[in-house]
Amino acid sequence: MYVVDYPLTSIETLSGPVPQGTVIARETLELMREQSRCREQWLAEAKACRDAAVAERERARLESETMCAALLEEARAQSQQHAAQCAEAARREALAQTLDWLVDEASMERATVRSLERRIAEALIGALSNFVATLDVGERFAHRVANTLPSLVREGALVLRVPPAHHEAVTTALQRANIVLACTPDPALTGHHARLESEWVTLCLDLDADLAAVVERLRVAPSLEVAYG
DSSP: EEEOSSSSSOOOOOOOOOOSSOOHHHHHHHHHHHHHHHHHHHHHHHHHHHHHHHHHHHHHHHHHHHHHHHHHHHHHHHHHHHHHHHHHHHHHHHHHHHHHHHHHHHHHHHHHHHHHHHHHHHHHHHHHHHHHHHHHHHHHHHHHHHHHHGGTTOOOOOOOEEGGGGHHHHHHHHHHHHHHEEEEEETTOOTTTTEOOOOOEEEEEEEEHHHHHHHHHHHOOHHHHHHHH
């Protein structure tokens, strides 16, 4: 609606309903102007409120997105940490199981080796006993003397004293082995005992004790070296 207040004045635009009648009173016009100013003020305030609400909504949206992103990142980090912990726990468990398995395998191997060692020892002991049983007592004394003489060559003239029952066999065995050694019977000796004497030393020989020592060594650590020793 366009209202001309006075002639030759500018045209003023007022918002609102059109008053009834062809003539508008000054009071009505002032009221309309006041209402128009109030309406514009209200619209401006409403627009400002709307803009503030939009800005607040945008700020809230950004904060929400930021918070969601932070929560997602935290959840992702926690899930990765949990996954890493689970993987480490699984690795340790697998390692522990592997170590247990290796220990069990090693224990089984040691048990198998011990069993084989016992069998080898029994076999060597049996073979050694059978071999010794086939030897003449004289041969056994000759073999023992042959192993002992190198350590006594500096002790002067040596004499081998043996039980009278084995004197002839020992003398024959020494000659057969090309061992030059005086051999005399000694009634004080019995069984498989003998003495290797010089002016300075006396070495007692006991074939049964020697065999028992070899057998004991075979039981502890079976080897051909022990058996042949």
